[in-house]
Amino acid sequence: MAGSNDLYSPVMSDALVILGAAGIVIPVFNRFRITPVIGFILVGLLVGPFGLGRHVFEYPLLTHISITDPSGLDVFAEFGIILLLFSIGLELSFSRLWDMRRMVFGLGSLELILIGSSLTFIFASIGQAFSGALALGLALALSSTALVLKISNAATPVGKASLAMLLFEDIALVPIIFLLGALAPHAGADGMGNLIHTLGWGTVVVVGLLVFGRYLLPPLFAQAARTKSPELFLAASMLVVILASLLTAAVGLSPIVGALVAGLLIAETEYHSEVEQIMEPFKGLALGVFLITIGMSIDLLVVWENLYSILVATVGVILIKAVVTGVLLRLMGARRGTATETGILMSSPSETTLIVLTAASSAQLIQPGTAQFWQIVTAIGLTVTPLLAMAGKVAARRVDTVEAPHHPSEEGGKPRTIIVGFGRVGRLVADMLTRHDRPYVAVDTDTDFVDEGRRRGYAVTFGDAGRGDAMERLGAADAAAVIITMDVPVTAQRIVRKLRQQYPDLPIIARARDADHAALLYRAGATHAVPETLESSLQLSEAVLVETGVAMGPVIASIHEKRDQLREQIMNQGGLSEKPALRSGQMREPERV
Known part of the structure; x- marks a missing residue:
């Protein structure tokens, strides 16, 4: 029994x-x-x-x-945050963190100070005592590490800016809590002394972890690797992250600081990818537990009874944080789209907001009812964070519209080619055009592709080729050709059809998934439609023929002949007897060898 x-x-x-x-x-x-x-x-x-x-x-x-027993899940929720920070450390390295120091302590500190000051001023102006206004301002200025880093990609400009601000907020959490304790009505003169004591011992522990970890972790994981046991690798990883978290927690720092340091140390070893792979399922499950606890903290009856006040407070906090963060990033040189998306993504309160609100209530800086109200606002803000992330992407696309070219569409007497879509295929086309001294401009709706392309020196801009006068502004009327490289069949067909209606003589070369898609593109008005499946088959055939001793000339001639046959079949399938007319001297059929 x-x-x-x-x-x-x-x-x-x-x-x-x-x-x-x-x-x-x-x-x-x-x-x-x-x-x-x-x-x-x-x-x-x-x-x-x-x-x-x-x-x-x-x-x-x-x-x-x-x-x-909701309180019984708290330890698992905290463990989820610890594993998240540990995984962030695994993705970073000391060199990368050093490179980010200006963003972390520059951008991160400015963001926290400006938002905290703005909210403090607003709360003080509506009658809250200064100490309580400061507590609420600092609490609500924090953003969710767990959700923002789960949603964003740390390799993108939005992800990098978010990571820098979130790292500073996590570092600042302990000083904020001690500051609130020092401001408490019952606080003694030793409040600041406790803060200095904690920071001093925290520095000693972190330095000790960095020094001993460099020498102890490589042999530890090397021994685990020799056993070829995933279980031992998991045990060693859990031992490192839990021990580091306990050490920082023992001296008064947040355990997430220890988890981050542990991740950074393992990232310097050759075993970091194995550790990251093993820990991924546990991180996801623990983070799920944390999110469930957030949902459990929302009392829908209380929300309904105070619906207007809660909605106004939630929207107000989100707007203030989004505007301040976006303007700050814009002033520091970020693109409009990046600033907009990052501001909206970082606008909701944080799981650490709940910690600061609890500390402020315990220090009697705010009333318990006030703390409960803002805890509900925080929980709702966390709930809508994924929706804010989607809204941020949409807003970034709207504000980061296509910039009108500052140079003519012909460079050095050569008409410019327009590449629509700048993923893997678009970059390859741009490389080949550059190699043969053909000017081009690329356009894409993905800000990440645009940012990466610009960093690598490509002529790429943000825009949606299927909307408005985007192609006209890029100079489609005088372009040498338009190349559609996107792997979205319906969108590609729509763009081809629109271009053919506006520019009857424009050469349009479109990427197709297969023969059926190519037939639809021809029907929409494409000059050439290149099916990926057929081209890969032709390349395989060419490689086989050459490797088996057939001379290169006959091979190329037969490949061209087969390509023409397939193109004719596809065009017949699309209901066309001949390709759209071309402007003289711009595009010709490839000559057969």
């Missing part, structure tokens, strides 16, 4: 609910290409104490599908 009672213990029941939620939420939301972040928060709303848990006493069977 004892075994039966253990089986149905609250801990086992809660574990089954969480695992069941993960098993349902992750595949369902991935199926619809929606981040599972929203799913986990909704699960928390449903199964938490303000959802099904509210009716456990009326319907005891609900015990098995609801969370009966």
